[in-house]
Amino acid sequence: MGNIPKLIIKRLALGVFVLWVVSLFIFLGVSLLPGDVATEILGQSALPETVAAFRHELGLDLPLHIRYVHWLGGLLTGDLGHSLANGRAVSQLIGERLGNTLFLAGVAACFSVPVSLLLGLLTALYRGSVFDRFTNAVTLTWISFPEFFVAYILIMFFSVQAGWFPSLSTMREGDSFAHSLYLVTLPALTLTLVVTAHMMRMTRAAIISVLGSPFIEMAKLKGIGQRRIIVWHALPNALAPIINVVVIDLAYLIVGVVVVEVVFVYPGLGQLMIDSVQRRDITVVQACSLIFAATYVLLNMFADVLAIATNPRLMYPK
């Protein structure tokens, strides 16, 4: 032992470093903008003195590195600045919507992870069968669909024709949990369909690649049944890549949420980000992209740490 904690700490440090560089990128990108926040707010026709006074008020006249330290300090204490469009605190704008987005992604994850693991296992078990080939063809096609296409197909069938679910998932404060769940069914289903295809194919590939190992050959020669080999011998050894794929797909889910939220007019972070991009409300876009990027980096880091932790070979240094 001792090797694993060291590797994990190394990986965590790398993740924090990446996050720091990303924050630097985002900050510098916005700072290099031709014309700064002050002129954006006051308009082109503002007097130079007014702009200068306003810049002073916002702290824009300070040198770049000091501004960065202030910005980073604000971030760490939860102060994300103010929206250029309506002057509200960004943290306040984001707070509730972040919860909604996590709720949607969470529901989608609860659907998609068990389904894709089961499908991956079944297609590996019955590989080459009609069921396997059918599932493969369907998922390969499905992967190629843009998210909004899947979303509108679902709306067409389940909302317009069957009338089971609403086509707009407008959540309100005080909605009961069951009602929220009902509202978010179609968007969650869309996300599920989009990630399941990938997750299932990767699970299948991971199990099949383990099936080529000598110890599986050995198990076969001992006369163990196909099903037992897959569940007891192949699956535990394919666990690390599968966990990795699941976590990476969850990270993808967080990003894929953007398009789906817009289709269903769901009040989440993605919708806020798109609205802000259209208004060129840079402080909000900055904060949103930082949150999305951080979630993505953290989940990927988590995937790496899990892969290290579930790999017993790493317990012994080479």
Added chain:
Amino acid sequence: MSTPADHSPPLNIAPADRPHRQDPGRFRALLEGLRRAPVSAWFGLVIVAIYVLVALFASLIAPYGEGQVVGSQFDPWTAQHLLGTDNLGRDTLSRLIYGARNTVGIAFLTTSLAFLIGGSAGLVAAVVGGWVDQALARLIDILMAVPQLIFALLLLTIFGASVTSLVSIIAVLDATRVFRLARAAGMNIAVMDYVEVARLRGEGLIWILSREVLPNILPPLVAEFGLRFCFVFLLISSLSFLGIGLQPPTADWGSMVRDNAILITYGDITPLLPAAAIALLTVGVNFLVDWFLRETSGLDDET
């Protein structure tokens, strides 16, 4: 009694019976392969060919102009307007046809640019090595740590949404993926003896890259081009759908879905057609790449 010589092991101990990568007749083999290609590959080929033809001859095929208002809003399907009209009274069929030119053309341009940037940077990193390689690789690792859609949204806010910024931003972001592949593939070739010989002969970097390394890593790069194209195509369509990609009045499949989405709630499938056009092309290219990869690598399906 036999002499020991009779039992000498066969001298034929050639390492593996894998097909050699640099066959001179590879192109002919490809044509040969095309003849016995599976149905899915033919399907992909036909789809891609149709899209290319429609894109090239859009102005000849389309019954009306790209931005021409020819009817009232949301006309149903009639003989004059086969697929009805859109939210501004423009002919949907014509816009669908022009969309092939705009959406596919821009995605193709972006992917080519991404390959130009990422491919050359990757090859240089692989051949030159040393600190150039390390610096580029670390920079790309960090760029790749952020999801592309989010990065694209941030950059589009900073630079404003125009075709030029759209193409260059996505090309640069996508070049990171190309860089990785080109570098990894180039590394394998850069250590070959014939590259060393070329170096000793005093050939310049450009010559080594274009004459020694590039031809030998072409198949994986071509396959990657197909896959990257699909990705870029979906990304641009998504951005246009979100209202920050191609700007009106350019006919574009993503924004066509967005503009006419209201019709879906009335049970009209017209707005789904551009989305289906996107999906169909992606499926076609995927099938084609799938077949090409199997054909050039000599690998069969993993099963």
